[in-house]
Amino acid sequence: DAKTTQPNSMESNEEEPVHLPCNHSTISGTDYIHWYRQLPSQGPEYVIHGLTSNVNNRMASLAIAEDRKSSTLILHRATLRDAAVYYCILRESGAQKLVFGQGTRLTINP
Amino acid sequence: GAGVSQSPSNKVTEKGKDVELRCDPISGHTALYWYRQSLGQGLEFLIYFQGNSAPDKSGLPSDRFSAERTGGSVSTLTIQRTQQEDSAVYLCASRAPLNTEAFFGQGTRLTVV
Numbered sequence: 237d238a239k240t241t242q243p244n245s246m247e248s249n250e251e252e253p254v255h256l257p258c259n260h261s262t263i264s265g266t267d268y269i270h271w272y273r274q275l276p277s278q279g280p281e282y283v284i285h286g287l288t289s290n291v292n293n294r295m296a297s298l299a300i301a302e303d304r305k306s307s308t309l310i311l312h313r314a315t316l317r318d319a320a321v322y323y324c325i326l327r328e329s330g331a332q333k334l335v336f337g338q339g340t341r342l343t344i345n346p
Numbered sequence: 347g348a349g350v351s352q353s354p355s356n357k358v359t360e361k362g363k364d365v366e367l368r369c370d371p372i373s374g375h376t377a378l379y380w381y382r383q384s385l386g387q388g389l390e391f392l393i394y395f396q397g398n399s400a401p402d403k404s405g406l407p408s409d410r411f412s413a414e415r416t417g418g419s420v421s422t423l424t425i426q427r428t429q430q431e432d433s434a435v436y437l438c439a440s441r442a443p444l445n446t447e448a449f450f451g452q453g454t455r456l457t458v459v
Binding site for chain 1: 350377379381387388389390391394396401402437439446447448449450451452453
């Protein structure tokens, strides 16, 4: 499985945008980029995924570099409830399992 | 509709005992996954089911660990002769056919004393 690299932790303020980076320099052409987050004492929840184009949904936006070697998860206006560990995961098309790394622990300050 | 349900939510067992952890996936979800998460760590893949068969068991840490799924629905993860290093949160996830999003349960916190 191709590897991702994320900062161990990040901190931001409530109602400000948050940009969570992920490096995946060994990504292959068929790898999808997935983001999940894990709130305290809960199982992970899906956030967003993409292949080449930037993606938006109600939770977040995913900006994918043109060479696909990095991506950024964007929370447009952070709330205290967004405090969680965010995982960036590569999954090959047709592959079944998600391989989680250590993720980024996001702290939101009131 | 109900999400992925896991039981029990907490389990304390004595070293050497066997335990069974249960997962009820979302109805209609053919793919089912077991993960484990030790304190402060990321998620470690254990096993994947497609229907009742398990094409990927590569994450099971030893032969003390086994899992089955019946009727394409409920799955049971069994740990025999539990050890203290088995203490962790065991998470189950399910996914609908042709869908990308996996839905996780709240997990079972296993403590081996």
